[in-house]
Structures are given as C-alpha cells and as structure tokens.
Amino acid sequence: MAELPEGSVVFGVFNETSDTESRVALTPDIVTRLKKSGVTCLIETRAGEMAGYTDADYAGAGAEIAEPARIVAEADALGFVDRPSPALVEQLKPGTWIIGMLGSFTDADYVASLERRGLVAVAIERLPRQLSSAQSMDEMTSQNSVMGYKAALVAANAYGSFLPMMTTAAGTIRPAKVLILGAGIAGLQAIGTARRLGGVVTAYDVRPASRGEVESLGAKFLDLGLDFSAGQGEGGYARALTPEEQAAQQAAVDEKAAGFDIVITTAKVPGRKPPVLLTRAGVDGLHRGAVVVDCAASDLGGNVEGSIVGEQVTDGGVKLIGAPYLASEVPTTASNLLARNVADILVHFVHDGRLAADMDQELDRAMVVAGAPAGQPSAETGK
Template sequence: MAETQTATVTFGVFDETSQHESRVALTPDIVNRLRKVGVSCLIEKGAGIAAHYTDDDYAKAGAEVLDADTIVARADALGFIGRPDRALVERLRPGTWVIGMLGSFTDGDYIDALSAAGLIGVAMERLPRQLSSAQSMDEMTSQNSVMGYKAALVAADAYGSFFPMMTTAAGTIRPAKVLILGAGIAGLQAIGTARRLGAVVTAYDVRPASRDEVESLGAKFLDLGLDFSAGQGEGGYARALNAEEQVAQQTAVDEKAAGFDVIITTAKVPGRKPPVLLTARGVEGLKRGSVIVDCAASELGGNVEGSTIGTSVTDGGVTIIGAPYLSSQVPNTASNLLARNVADVLAHFVRDGRLAIKAGEELDDALIVTAAAAAADQTADATK
C-alpha cells in the first residue's frame, strides 16, 4: 500500500454550480488520492452539493472547506470544470497553476490574459490521447461517455412512442429506428444505451475504424456510398472534412435520415465549430413526431443546421433538442470521472515535492499553454 506523503502542494477547487452546471472538479475520494502524492485540498463551501457531496463529506476526507477568497490566497494550483472567468483571473496570484478546459484552440486572447497575469495554464483539451500514460487524464473521453449515455435517455423521453418492440393485446408496436451520427466515445455510448432500451440502431462516422466499433455493439453501419478513407484525424478524433466532402456527406445523410424516428448527433471537433451533418432540408424530410438530440449544439452552431441550445419544435412537428450540457445532468458520475481526470493531470506535475515542468516531455509540452510556465520552470531550474 502506498504511503501518504507530507503535503507540499495545495490544490483548490471553487463552486462552479450554475443553471447548466452541477458537476464539481473534486470529489471526496480524490481528496484521499491526492494526499497520497503530497497534495492537500481546499474546496469552496457548497461546491459539491449539486453532485450530492456535502461539505462534511469533504471534511471527513481531509479537505479544508473554505471561502473562495481564502482558496485564492492559499492554493498553488486550481482545478476547473471549464475555466476561470476574467474577473477571477485578475484575482489569482502570479505563479498559480490553472487546470481545465481553457478554450486554447479558439480563444487566444484568453490564453494571453492568463500569461499576462503570470499564471501557468494547463489546457486539458490539448491532451495527447494517443499516449497510454494520459488515458486517465482524458476529460473529453470521460465526459463524452456520460453525454452519449444521457443523450439516448433524453431522446427516449422526448419520443412519443416506445423504443423497444412491444407486443400487446391491442397489437404489436414496432421498435424505434435510431440513427447516431458520430461514432466516437459519445456516439458509442449512445449506441449501447439505445440498444439496451430496445431500439433498432444505425450509426455513421467518417473514420474507417468506426464501422467495426459500431457493428461490435450490435448496430448497423450507415452506408452513404462515400469514401472518406482518410477520415481519421490526430489524437483519435475525426478530421474536419473539406468543403466538397461536407456537401457530399450532408446530401447523403439528408436522404437517409427520413427513414429514422430519432437522430442523435455527437460530432464535436475539439475547440472548433462543429460540422453540420443534417441540413434544414434533412430536418424537413423527417416524419412528424421525430426527435433530434444535437449534443454538439453551441454558440458556434451544431451538427444540425439551425439548432440552438434548448428545445424547439419545427413547423413539421420535429423536436430538436440542442443539448451541450448533458454530462452535467448526471452530476455524481460525471464529477467522479472528471475529478479523477483533473487530479491525474495535477499529480503528473508534482515532482520532488513541488509543481514542475519537464521541457521536451510530450505531455508537458502539449498541456502547458502560457509563457509564464516556461519562465517559472527556468527559475526553478536556476535555483537547484
């Protein structure tokens, strides 16, 4: 059994609860896990309530339950579900590590603000998923898995009939036909959940490897008659299609979509505008009563043309649910997974009793996004 080290690094987490957010970036079991690698934990009062963890749960695990100002003053590193807002960035002490989904692919001004404040930004969206050592740190995989599971439940709830085939004295009700667009982590979970609910499931993805994954779960692979054999992108994500490929894919999907009762779209491109998989024409072709759950809906758009965050019903009677917050609707499990991801990222940088960076190490170079990090590491090296 690993011995608990004397805590030399202090890690803090704030209450990020909002209308759409119920998760927390630290759970009581992770408090124990971090203490074993020399990290003490601070958490803001009430931060875990929405995820069903009380302040007493954290205190019993060994965390200090404090107000936000005290955490700002004492923490060496801070963990976030998303990222600190600009007002909080201005309050943080120079040299503080900020770990979370920082939006580094699309918001260079924000990263510049972190750097200007002397903060060390650790952008979890840049995690190199191909590294076996990084698998337990992969927040996108863990949260997308929860999202895909919940998407199938949301679709089943909104659909006006049964998902499974039912034989009754009044006749037989056919099973729902469900189409999953995007067969990554979220899509595969949606496939498995919809299948367990009894639906007949078909799925599509541009990545060649996805066919075997889809069929291994008992679903059919949608053949669009197109060849995107180079559909695999970096880090296991689907690559962005060029304009010609997008048009061909959209046309084919629009034609096929009319045969389905429920469509779930899960194709996110990390940090970028999601691809449109189903156009307005395709939505118009769906039967009245059909349901679409667009997991990629955002301020940048979604996988469904015209989809917005929230629920809407078209003139043709199709329900479109723009649902980017599904992981937060399973707050306990999602928090357990996310807290492990954040904690393992933090633990990776705890070296010789302090937070440090190894220049030239692939994981470090990928995750650290501020110039302050390099300066801090050089200072540390010079004082050895």
C-alpha cells in the same frame, strides 16, 4: 483556520454550480487519493452539493472548506470543470497553476490573458490522448461517455412512443429506428444505451475504423455510398471535413435520415465549430414526431443546421433538442470521472513536493499553454 501541512502542494476548487452546471472538479474520494501524493485540498462551500457531496463529506476525507478569497490566496493549483472567468483570472496570484478546459484552440486572447497574469495554464483539451500515460487524464473521453449515455435517455424521453418492440393485446408496436451520427466515445455510448433500451440502431462516422466499432455493439453501419478514407484526425478525434466532403455527406445523410424516428448527433471537434451533419432539409424530411438530439449545439453552431441550445419544435412537428450540457445532468458519475482526470493531471506535475513542467516531455509540452518555464518553448507559440 487550520494550518496546511508544510511542504504540501495546495489544490483549490471553487463552486462552479450554475443553471447549466452541476459537476464539481473534486470529489471526497479524490481528496483521499491526493493526500497520498502530498497534495492538500481546499474546496469552496457547497461546491459538490449538486453532485451529491456535502461539505461534511469533503471534511471527512481531509479537505478544508474555505472561502474563495482563501483559496485564491493559498492555492498553488486550481482545478476547474470549465475555466476561470476573466474576473477571477485578475484575482489570481502569479505562479498559480490552473487546470481545465481552457478553450485554447479558439480563444487566443484568453490564453494571452493568462500569460500576462503570470499563471501556469494546463489546457486539458490539448491532452495527447494517444499516449498510454494520458488515458486516465482524458476528460474529453470521460465526459463524452457520460454525454452519449444521457443523449439516448433524453431522446427516448422526448420520443412519443416506445423504443423497444412491444406486443400488446391491442397489437404489436414496432421498435424505434435510431440513427447516431458520430461514432466516437459519445456516439458509441449512445449506440449501446439506445440498443439496451430496445431501439433498432444505425450509426455513421467518417473514420474508417468506426465501422467495426459500430458493428461490434450490434448496430448497423449506415452506408452513404461515399468514401472519406482519410477521416481520422490527430489525437484520435475525427478531422474536420473539406467543404466538398461536407456537401456530399450532408446530401447523403439528409436523404437517409428520413427513415428514422430518432437522430442523435455527437460529432464534436474540440474547440472548433462542429461539422453540420444534418441540414434544414434533412430535418424537414423527418416525419412528424421524430426527435433530434444535437450534442454539439453551442455558440459555435451544432451538427444540426438551425439547432440552438434548448428545445424547439419545427413547423413539420420534429422535436429538435440542442443539448450541450448533458454530462452535467449526470453530475455524480460525471464528477467522479472528471475529478479523477483533473487529479491525475495535477499529480503528473507534482515533483518533490512542488509543481513543475518538463517541456522536454510530450505531455507537458502539449498541455502547458501559458507560463512555460524560462528558456523553454511555449506550447502555444513554439517560440
């Protein structure tokens, strides 16, 4: 076992590969970048294999391949694609920093367990993305971008005809009509990809600024005849609509959706139940052979009423695909982006060869949800 450089921060990454996860929170290129910031990397064997990186690639960049027990014992900070399991939390030594999407908006008990264990928890979902200094740390943006791209490809693959108009000796095939619901990062990527594939694309979002963004990509903005002028929430994310607004929106979308061949929904509200944008009635109104891809499908529900994780075909012949793991299906690019996000967050907290949070800084105060320095307010309780 090699000796780690004295005085360096040790960053550890586990193998999170599963049936639904192919990404890794560290890539060889980032190992090299972190070395320049005084960070030494430990990574579990085969952690990057599904993303196209071998143990030899990591070793060549300067990382050490280590067993999980060594990572637990020696790492000062750990980076995750998701978050450490409760069983792993109990193994971690007090004072260890963990960086990941921790579900802090909806799982207070989990955050409390991190606090009890004496861990310093950095929740990426709480990143104040409006800060210019936070842009390179924004995992939500990077992974949603990958998700939107893949959503268009999944829809095109599932649709039983061409997306572009095609003139053949047997006649002209009309282009597919594609509706994107939610024009955030994922939605805009889906718009651009669907257009490049030749679809006629229309999109809708409650945020006033989204019309210009949609039209700048050459798509048409869907006019529902409704006004949700206060449609943008904190941090640039779409806010959750009121029950009355949701009912009006659903009725209008259901009616308009019937004219489309493909519907892609991308309206996630981080850590919370996503809004329903297409009801069962809306799905039933689609023609046989239509495809719906719900990127927000999860245990909390989805943008499409009745969607589940996986694929189903309704009695009316509509293919409904609940696809929350799309970023993992583009593992190399998704890992490259995610690893940069996690590394930049880590480096932000490295000061003079040690890890420290300054709770007077907005970014630190927002993201550190457990293990706040003594005498400073907790990001979770404000007390």
